[in-house]
Amino acid sequence: MDKLEQNRRLKLGAAAGLALLLAACSEKASIDPSRQLGSNPELPKAQDFLVPPMQVPEGVGWKGDARPQVVSGLRIEKIASGLLHPRQLLVLPNGDVLVVEANGPGEEAVTTPKQLIAGMVKGRSGKSGKGGNRVTLLRKKAGSTGEWEQHVYIEHLHSPFGIQLVGDTLYVANTGNIMKYRYVPGETKMSDPGVELGDLPSTVNHHWTKALLASPDGKKLYVGSGSNSNITENGLEVEYRRAAVLEVDAATGASRVFASGIRNPTGLQWEPQSGKLWAIANERDEIGADLVPDYLTSVREKGFYGWPYSYYGQHVDHRVKPQRPDLVKTAIKPDYALGSHVAALGLLFYTGTGLPAQYRGGAFVAEHGSWDRTPLSGYQVVYVPFENGMPKGQAQPVVTGFYSADEKQLYGAPVGMAQDAAGALLIADDVGNVVWRVTSAGQ
């Protein structure tokens, strides 16, 4: 009898323990997103979870004439649809627009049971839709409104993302190399088969996007190379030339690490007033719904921005072994927080005059949207005002309405952006498979 009593107590204890532990899993965001915007985001204490916060709306696309909402004073139209995971845009001098259609190469080996399950959950959102591995050229139909002409421009690429034009040389950054093509204005199909300029880190490809930006003189190319893990769970060996901005010599293809410790740098851009290099970054997951804010930052040569050892300056991440206090001491605090898990994937310093005055001089940021947070965050395009080459003031949502009010369905998700010949803002949407064009309402 005694033994039974004891066993019963054991069982109760175990059940209570399990309940407590599981309760600790369903952590909702508790910090108002507005307090994680700007130069001094509020950072709660890091947590470890049994099951990290996870919320993924089901990708359904845009039905009929449905479209994102824009703030008053703006108008949005669809200029291309039916694309294959459009990710990045480049406006050519003659007004044509190149759309890079791609998704991850799907080459990351399944090495833990968690990857099996996470893959299934994230797949629901439509974010893992198959990429076209191609570039499509959009051309405005003369004298007509509605969708633009679509021409398949370059095919058989390998998870391309970054694209740049320098003079008559078109550079396309695949996940594993930079390809170089001779650009002929007016062509609707690239006639040059292209040559490889240089290789890029391409093992594992946990983060596969390679953002690309040419220097103003065209002699250097800057490449955003994302980390090969969330937080070194694939080992430090596979992080060589990862979580870094690489500088590639355009003449030889030789490259070096320009800045490091940026977990997943994309949206490389020159800030027009200061001429400095800026990037957006996706920060680490699974230490809380309100950690760590993704950010927008200037990128200093030889600067170290913390990953993996610390975040937002000197906040040490205990998940990394061995720890590196010597590096943490040197970690630079990013310039501007965009909010936790918003997944910023597009940056555009707006230099045109086509949009109302309040959108001039600052930057648009496209937030692809969260999976590791309840409620959802991101899934919008925001405008960050700049003054004297630095962000000044709160980011304001400009394009929203990418998911349903109950957060169950996902219509689209913004990624790359560009400014077209008329000064309109173009947005690639890789869940809706659409390119949107935002103009002043008056036009």
Add this chain to the structure above:
Amino acid sequence: MTAAHPSPRYSFATAIFGLLDPIPFGFFVATLMFDIIYANSANVLWIKGASWLVSIGLVFAIIPQLINLYAVWFSKYRVRMRGDVANFWLNVVGIVAAIINAFVHSRDAYATMPDALWLSFVTVVAMSIGRIILSGRNVTYKEINHGQA
């Protein structure tokens, strides 16, 4: 697990139980070993291996644990022997710890430590004690039925 007075149906369950029951224990011992190596080396190979071991061990545990549950509490043929109930509850503790442990092993890199190590230890110790209690009983069985076991 009670093996006395087998009916044909019962002996089938006994065979399945005898076949599957040792597997999870082996997996959990291996999990503990891998966790110890990871805790000391921080080489992710070991913690990734451990996360498979604990998950697969749990999958193999489902059928024998259900048979055990039925045999100890519900079978109309049940003749509980000394240690059956204690072994049952020790298995419950071990399996609950292993379930929590599977989730802990889904954390990234060193966030698994030290929780994973302790949970693996609890699972192995609880299931080991259960086995020791039962093996004590088997000795008595052997002694009564000379040479038959």
